[in-house]
Amino acid sequence: xxxxxxxxxxxxxxxxxxxxxxxDVCAAYPITPATEIMQIFSSFVxxxxxxTNLITVESEHSAMSACVGSAAAGARTMTATSSxxxxxxxxxxxxxxxxxxxIVMADVNRAISGPINIHCDHSDTMAERDSGxxxxxSENSQEAYDNMIQAIxxxxxxxxxxxxxxxxxxxxxxxxxxxxETYPDAEVKKFIGEYNPPYNVLNLEKPITVGSIxxxxxxxxxxxxxxxxxxxxxxxxxDIGKEFGKVFGKEYGFFEExxxxxxxxxxxxxxxxxxxxxAAIEELRQEGIKCGLIKIRMFRPFPAEELAAALKKCKGIxxxxxxxxxxxxxxxxxxxxxxxxxxxxxxxxMHNYIYGLGGREIYIEDIKNVFRNISKDTKGSNxxxxxxxxxx
Amino acid sequence: xxTKPNIKGWKDLNVGGVVESxxxxxxxxxxxxxxxxxxxxxxxxxCMNCWAFCPDHAxxxxxxxxxxxxxxxxxxCGVCAEECPKTTIAINAVKKxxxxxxxxxxxxxKNPTFAEKAAILMVSLKDxxxxxxxx
Ligand code: SF4
Ligand code: SF4
Numbered sequence: 001x002x003x004x005x006x007x008x009x010x011x012x013x014x015x016x017x018x019x020x021x022x023x024d025v026c027a028a029y030p031i032t033p034a035t036e037i038m039q040i041f042s043s044f045v046x047x048x049x050x051x052t053n054l055i056t057v058e059s060e061h062s063a064m065s066a067c068v069g070s071a072a073a074g075a076r077t078m079t080a081t082s083s084x085x086x087x088x089x090x091x092x093x094x095x096x097x098x099x100x101x102x103i104v105m106a107d108v109n110r111a112i113s114g115p116i117n118i119h120c121d122h123s124d125t126m127a128e129r130d131s132g133x134x135x136x137x138s139e140n141s142q143e144a145y146d147n148m149i150q151a152i153x154x155x156x157x158x159x160x161x162x163x164x165x166x167x168x169x170x171x172x173x174x175x176x177x178x179x180x181e182t183y184p185d186a187e188v189k190k191f192i193g194e195y196n197p198p199y200n201v202l203n204l205e206k207p208i209t210v211g212s213i214x215x216x217x218x219x220x221x222x223x224x225x226x227x228x229x230x231x232x233x234x235x236x237x238x239d240i241g242k243e244f245g246k247v248f249g250k251e252y253g254f255f256e257e258x259x260x261x262x263x264x265x266x267x268x269x270x271x272x273x274x275x276x277x278x279a280a281i282e283e284l285r286q287e288g289i290k291c292g293l294i295k296i297r298m299f300r301p302f303p304a305e306e307l308a309a310a311l312k313k314c315k316g317i318x319x320x321x322x323x324x325x326x327x328x329x330x331x332x333x334x335x336x337x338x339x340x341x342x343x344x345x346x347x348x349x350m351h352n353y354i355y356g357l358g359g360r361e362i363y364i365e366d367i368k369n370v371f372r373n374i375s376k377d378t379k380g381s382n383x384x385x386x387x388x389x390x391x392x
Numbered sequence: 393x394x395t396k397p398n399i400k401g402w403k404d405l406n407v408g409g410v411v412e413s414x415x416x417x418x419x420x421x422x423x424x425x426x427x428x429x430x431x432x433x434x435x436x437x438x439c440m441n442c443w444a445f446c447p448d449h450a451x452x453x454x455x456x457x458x459x460x461x462x463x464x465x466x467x468x469c470g471v472c473a474e475e476c477p478k479t480t481i482a483i484n485a486v487k488k489x490x491x492x493x494x495x496x497x498x499x500x501x502k503n504p505t506f507a508e509k510a511a512i513l514m515v516s517l518k519d520x521x522x523x524x525x526x527x
Contacts, residue, residue, distance in 0.1 A: 100408035161407055198407045207413035214409060221402035222409050228402075 001187055001248070008180040010173035013141040014080065014106040014166070015040035016180075017148035019050055020188040023104075024075035024195075027055035027066035032118050033170040034082035034108035041080075060085040064092035071101035072210050074200030076152075079103065082170060083110035086124045090131070096163045097132025098226060099211060100198055102155035103163040105133075106148065109271065109322075110170040111358040119359020120170040122270060123323035125299070126332045132226055134164035134233050135300040137270040139256075141178045143297075144168045146250065152192045153240045159232040161198045169272040171359065183248055191247055230301045237298050254303035256295040257310060259285070263292030265374050266311060268337060269320040270296050273355075273362055280367035291371045302336050308344035311337070316349040316374040320387070322356045330384060349380030355387035362388065416465075421448050425468035431461060435478050442472035 008016065015037045018026070026045075028038040045054045055070075057063045060081055071077040081089065086107055096103050111117040112124055125135055136151060138144040147166040155164040168174050201210045214222055238253060245251025258278055260266055267277055274295035281291050294310055296303075311317055321331025330338060334352035341347065351374050356362050366388055399405065406412075436458060443451045443458055450466035452459040 098408070099410075199410050201410075208410045209413065209415070210408065210410050212409070212411055218399070218405065218409075221405055224402040225405050225407075225409075 001183060003181040003183060003249075006180050006182060007177050008141055008145075009036075009175050009177050010138075010141045010144050010168040011036040011108070011175065012040060013145040013180050014148055014168065015044070016182060017145045017188075018078055018080075018106070019044045020183075020185050021076075021078065021104075021149065021152055021192060022050045022189075023052050023078040025053045025055065025067070025070035025077045026079060027057055027063045027070065027077070028079045028081065029057055029060045029063045029085060031060070031082045031085035033110060033174045034080045034085070034106065036174070037080040037106050037108070060088040061092060064089035064096065067103045068092055068096050068099065068101060071096070071103050071197070072099060072199070073202045074195075074197035076156075076195040076197075077101070077103045078105065080106035080108070082108040083112055083118075083124045087112060087127050090128065093128055093131040093133060093163070095211070098222065100161040100226070100229065101163055102152075102161055102198070104148070104151045104155055105163070105165040106144075107165040107167045108170045108174045109167050115358075117358040118170070120172050120272075121322045121357045121359065122167075122332075123357070125165065125167050126323040126325070128165075129300055129332065132162065132230070133300060134160075134162055134230075134237075135298070136164065136166045136237075137295075137297055137299060138166060138168050138173065139272055139274045139295060140173060141168075141176075141180050142250075144173060145180060145182065146244065146248070146252065147297075149188055149191060150237075150240050150244050150252065154233060154236045156195060157232075157236045157240070158196075158198075160229055160236045162226070162229050162233060167271070172272045187247065191244070234298075234301050234303065237301075252297065254296070254298045254306050255310070256293075256297065258293040258295070260292035260294060260310065260314070263290050263313075264315045265289065265291045265318065265371055266294055266314045266316075267291065267318040267320065267367070267371065268294045268296065268307075268311075268333065270299065270322065270333065273320060273322070273367075276362055276364055277367050280364045280371065283364065284368055284371055289371055289375055291375075296333065299333075299336075302340070304336070304340035304343060307337065308340045308346055311341065311348075312344070312346060314348070316351070316377065316380070318370050318374050319350060319352045320356075320370075321352060321354050324354055324357070328384065329382070334384075349374065349377055351377070351381060351385065353385050353387040360388055416448065420464045421467040422450070422464045425463070425466055427468040427470065428463070429461065429466065429468065429470065429473055431458075437478060439477060441475040441477065445471050445475040447471060 018041050042054055044050045045052055055066050057066055063079055067077045067079050109120050109122050109125055111121045136147045138147050151164040151166050241252030259281055277293045284291050319334040319337050321333045323332055325332045330352050331354055438457055448465040450462050452462050
């Protein structure tokens with residue numbers, strides 16, 4: 001297959017994926033740093049490069065509501081947002097998931113107010129982690145592009161039928177220009193295939209009611225059905241990641257392991273910090289510290305068993321959390337990892353750091369230090385530490 | 393109230409919990425009615441307002457004409473009486489279980505004349521049920 005090598009920002013890469021996906025409907029409202037995605041996409045609409053019906057709405061709450069309506073009418077539906085926009089969609093996100101509508105969203109990670117801030121952290125996505133959406137994180141523009149294409153297939157697979165959000169780190173990826181390999185339009189079109197919606201409220205041949213009230217009698221069963229669909233999503237993510245590898249040359253799974261096979265210390269993180277960590281690992285290995293990285297790609301559903309198995313051999317674990325859970329016990333990622341290890345009967349030293357909130361820079365030296373710290377500690381610590389904090 | 397009989401467990405739910413049309417057939421809203429409308433066929437001008445406005449399917453149509461109530465689906469909301477141009481003549485409502493029930497014209501402002509009032513039968517729910525064969 002002939003790939004085209006271009007220089008693209010994360011937002012440009014996501015908009016390009018959307019052009020190739022050519023959804024029936026997009027409903028969106030602009031918000032920094034995701035604005036560009038829809039801005040670029042709206043030029044595609046204007047220039048006739050897509051057949052999409054673009055709905056410019058008055059808020060993100062309306063954007064997600066329009067997406068739900070459009071998806072329920074059998075249209076392949078996409079949107080893009082960030083931060084306040086995502087949490088303004090909050091109530092409708094749960095409805096989209098419970099209605100099992102395979103809407104795909106580009107979510108550019110940005111801190112949640114307050115204090116008001118426009119820079120990267122993962123608090124927006126983490127605030128929606130229980131909404132029933134599939135959540136896929138990307139390290140760079142290439143992954144953002146690849147993940148968008150795969151998310152369509154994962155979300156739409158019949159035994160899944162759930163909405164999915166693909167995230168990038170605000171500004172760091174969204175506005176950082178990188179090398180991107182794009183695939184021919186025809187190949188992407190073939191990979192995603194024809195859309196066969198779960199149902200269509202506008203089908204007069206088979207009239208249905210969507211969103212009816214479910215009280216004490218069947219609400220519980222409804223959630224169980226969602227739970228099972230999420231389990232099926234795990235399988236779908238693996239299958240489709242493999243198939244993607246066969247077609248486009250890069251296979252995807254639940255997480256990426258980097259130099260873990262002989263690693264004494266493994267750091268777990270999401271998104272762009274994985275790139276910084278890889279550089280730190282290279283340098284530390286020169287110093288003789290055998291360290292590795294696990295970069296979680298799929299946060300929802302959470303690959304608990306697989307992560308526990310991957311962390312089994314190492315002597316110590318560092319978990320970096322780019323958002324706060326405010327439980328004073330662990331950040332959102334560390335909470336999940338701890339639960340996964342508990343279930344697998346694994347107890348080993350772990351350090352959990354909150355870092356990079358509100359776009360605070362993370363340096364290779366910071367990462368080297370956290371590895372050095374865990375390599376000197378045999379007991380671990382329950383204290384949630386803040387990395388790069390100004391103490392005085 | 394009855395639910396759709398073939399839903400037993402979570403595996404039987406349609407994706408997204410969508411339901412096929414016409415399930416209101418399974419719900420007898422008449423179960424919780426506290427007032428009952430009574431139709432006086434002789435005063436009816438067949439405008440079909442009541443049929444169009446009834447929020448359930450309590451008003452039956454036969455040969456293109458308004459027919460008797462199906463009380464199984466009548467919740468006693470009074471919309472039909474409100475929308476009937478011959479309110480209190482063609483449709484009136486009676487409070488449940490009150491043998492001396494006064495006419496309740498729902499909007500209370502139609503001011504029926506004494507003759508009209510007399511024309512409206514002071515039927516009790518029991519009588520109405522008997523008259524219309526409702527169990
Ligand atoms: S009272 Fe209400 S439910 Fe009963 S027939 Fe009249 S409009 Fe229909
Ligand atoms: S609204 Fe009144 S007059 Fe019209 S069809 Fe119904 S009962 Fe008869």
